[in-house]
Amino acid sequence: MEVVVNAATSVDGKLSTRERRQVRISGDADFDRVDRLRAAADGVLVGVGTVLADDPHLGVKSEDRRVERLRNGRSANPARVVADSRARTPTDATVLDDDAATYLLVSEAAPTDRLDALREAGTDVTVITAGAERVDLATAFARLEAMGVDRLLAEGGGELIFSLFDAGLVDELSVFVGSIVIGGRDAPTLADGEGFVEAVPALDLVDVERVDDGVVLQYRVEGRP
Numbered sequence: 001m002e003v004v005v006n007a008a009t010s011v012d013g014k015l016s017t018r019e020r021r022q023v024r025i026s027g028d029a030d031f032d033r034v035d036r037l038r039a040a041a042d043g044v045l046v047g048v049g050t051v052l053a054d055d056p057h058l059g060v061k062s063e064d065r066r067v068e069r070l071r072n073g074r075s076a077n078p079a080r081v082v083a084d085s086r087a088r089t090p091t092d093a094t095v096l097d098d099d100a101a102t103y104l105l106v107s108e109a110a111p112t113d114r115l116d117a118l119r120e121a122g123t124d125v126t127v128i129t130a131g132a133e134r135v136d137l138a139t140a141f142a143r144l145e146a147m148g149v150d151r152l153l154a155e156g157g158g159e160l161i162f163s164l165f166d167a168g169l170v171d172e173l174s175v176f177v178g179s180i181v182i183g184g185r186d187a188p189t190l191a192d193g194e195g196f197v198e199a200v201p202a203l204d205l206v207d208v209e210r211v212d213d214g215v216v217l218q219y220r221v222e223g224r225p
């Protein structure tokens with residue numbers, strides 16, 4: 001499976017405010033670039049922190065792109081994939097609507113009654129259990145791949161992106177750096193988690209492009225084909 005991480009940060013590397021309130025960092029052209037990435041993906045992944053903070057839809061916004069996907073024998077939208085160790089996704093979350101399939105990646109610690117409620121709340125919900133207390137992303141991704149998810153776009157947030165790098169699962173990273181400063185020691189950054197100390201992942205910078213009033217930085221992860 002090819003795993004592409006994309007996010008938008010302020011110049012000081014923040015994904016949103018210290019209150020974890022969504023900030024419009026991208027401009028129209030960058031949102032359109034993200035829409036192209038979604039349209040090329042089989043699944044769009046976020047952590048449950050992002051679901052709780054933003055209630056995202058994660059679908060393809062352009063009708064032309066949805067039509068093109070259908071023409072190619074794909075679903076109109078990629079599947080929504082949520083890493084949600086304890087099944088905290090609200091039953092009225094937009095990612096459970098009937099616009100696309102939804103995969104909930106949970107751990108064995110997820111309460112059964114929550115899983116039943118979530119299966120009932122959505123029209124096309126598949127639960128994948130991997131890991132004891134926290135989602136084991138490598139195992140969960142192998143199951144997703146067996147279900148036809150060959151290209152996964154991970155949009156965040158910072159806890160999830162750190163874990164993806166920590167597990168050595170990232171092939172490509174693109175970051176839109178918008179011309180704003182958000183600040184705040186508790187504001188989420190591109191990669192949070194415990195942080196790396198010794199084995200710091202190295203990236204190959206493959207492209208830099210000015211978009212809107214910011215820049216898009218494109219990287220391959222060193223050691224990945």
Ligand SMILES: NC(=O)C1=CN([C@@H]2O[C@H](COP(=O)(O)OP(=O)(O)OC[C@H]3O[C@@H](n4cnc5c(N)ncnc54)[C@H](O)[C@@H]3O)[C@@H](O)[C@H]2O)C=CC1
Nearest residue numbers: 007008015016020047048049050135156157158159160163
């Ligand atoms: N500017 C941007 O491009 C984006 C910004 N955001 C922002 O990021 C913030 C949310 O980020 P975070 O709080 O860091 O939450 P997150 O979205 O990274 O979710 C973290 C949660 O995912 C679950 N999880 C399950 N398995 C995991 C694993 N193996 N590793 C890590 N987490 C795992 C855990 O419950 C954990 O608390 C929001 O403020 C949102 O607005 C989110 C996505 C993109």
Ligand SMILES: Nc1nc(O)c(N)c(N[C@@H]2O[C@H](COP(=O)(O)O)[C@@H](O)[C@H]2O)n1
Nearest residue numbers: 008023024025026054056057058059155
């Ligand atoms: N690429 C990008 N730029 C920004 O400025 C952002 N705030 C985000 N946020 C991400 O987009 C999700 C919203 O998706 P929908 O529009 O609801 O489909 C949000 O949850 C973040 O993942 N991204």
